[in-house]
Amino acid sequence: MLAGVLADAADKITSARFRAQDLRVSRKPDRTPVTDADTAVEDAIRELLATERPGDTVAGEERGGSVAAPGRVWVLDPIDGTKNFLRGAPVWATLIALVEDGTPVVGMVSAPLLGRRWWASAGGGAWLRDDAGERRISVSAVGELGDAFLSTTDLGSWTEYHSREAYLALVDACWESRAFGDFWHHCLVAEGALDVAVEPIVNPWDVAAAQVLVTEAGGRFSDLTGAGRFDGGSALSSNGLVHDAALRLVRR
Incomplete structure (x- = not known):
């Protein structure tokens, strides 16, 4: 290749x-x-x-x-x-x-x-x-946000670019959270080690590779509006099973 x-x-x-x-x-x-x-x-x-x-x-x-x-x-x-x-x-x-x-x-x-x-x-x-x-x-089989392992990037970016409160609502809904950030948390979603990775601000080169990796692993990738695109300015990758539930919280 x-x-x-x-x-x-x-x-x-x-x-x-x-x-x-x-x-x-x-x-x-x-x-x-x-x-x-x-x-x-x-x-x-x-x-x-x-x-x-x-x-x-x-x-x-x-x-x-x-x-x-x-x-x-x-x-x-x-x-x-x-x-x-x-x-x-x-x-x-x-x-x-x-x-x-x-x-x-x-x-x-x-x-x-x-x-x-x-x-x-x-x-x-x-x-x-x-x-x-x-x-x-392949991605995990976790089906509920309450059992999900979540990761994001720098918390301050949520205040600047989206909504800190929306992200904290997602944290409260999940089992555990970390901030692995950058490429790593999307790769961990593809591996099944994480269930959700979310970023309020990204550039296309940050997540183009992640989109095909996560989707080919059986997961789902979108921006924070739910559009399945790498150039929407934000990113949410998941095992697919908890994607809609996570979106409902971070869209607020």
Whole structure:
């Protein structure tokens, strides 16, 4: 799979630059951090795609491009979890998705310092490779919010972008909550380790890969209006069984 080749190239760069003493950090206009590793990964993937798929379009977090372009678009987040990366926490990943006419059909999430890689393709199921080997994964069978394990991102983002009260209502309705954040909680939903992951604000490159991964694992992915799209500005992934109940609470 080409997405695997791209992820291998990314892992080589990110692993070498993680905790590097000469890591260079700057800030984008929205004040989020970007490292020289972010740009190096995206440049390397773009170079490979220019050779392997010269007719495809590329949209990346660092170098731009439109995820709404017609045809085949590779959507890239070179390092999802940059704040973790620059602080020396190992929870970060490269996200690669192939979107065809607006629909994600391939998703690749590679987290080398966690020793884990998740991938999925339309009709091909969702897969995980870790130190136990390679295996197909599926979402949980939890059917009630009261039994559900929930994760989100930074709690302050709910106040700024949606509704803190709505999220806390969801917390109160669930069995347990954490804030794994970023790519990881969507991957854990696909594995069946979590039942719900929800974010009030996302960019398309944050969740394009997650959409195909979760849905191929048997779950459901939507924005907070319930639309099954990765470019709606928010994200809710679940095992599918508790999705509507969760939506009713966070829509408030």
